Amino acid sequence: MNNWSIEDWKRAKAAEQIAAFYLFTPMCGTCAVASKMLTVIEAMRPKLPIGKADLNYVQEMAIEYEVESVPCLLIQRKGKPIEKIYAFQSVPYLLEKLS
Template identity: 55%
Template sequence: MKEADGQEIRRCHADGKASFALYFYTPLCGTCGIAEKMLTVIEAAVPTLPLYKCNINFAPELAREWEIESVPCLALIEEGKLTQKIYAMRSVPYLYGVLKRFMDTER
């Protein structure tokens, strides 16, 4: 997962054509660490997956704008629009199913 800051995310989001998944976390969150490991498994299986991570402590404006309620949070951006926020990471197969829509699109 590529680390992205708030400004970089805004640029991708403002593009209007970008589709990607953005994982919000904090370094001291134990649940975030587990969720990141699950996402890493998926990323290893699908290395072309457009998956980014963002320490929410460094993107407070974006968190307010997108109304991120807690971490971990997986935000799905499709064609430049925030379409879904997932807070319950459940399992690797669940996350794989959620992220499958990003696997066949061109970047």
């Protein structure tokens, strides 16, 4: 996963069929587990654009997308936000959501 800026997210949102943006904070233990799950997904689906950002540095994203907590995975399809995932239940669950 690459660190993305808000501009990177907007570009991916406009250009890709499906893209995901993972928002986390460094001191969040659940975020560490979620990051490992997304690393597995990235290995399984290398062409799927998944970016990440420390929410402390992109607070305007929290406001714009009404992010309630971290970890949060924003998923968009064809430029439109379709889902916010807070409970990263399992790798198969996330793969299904990103299909």
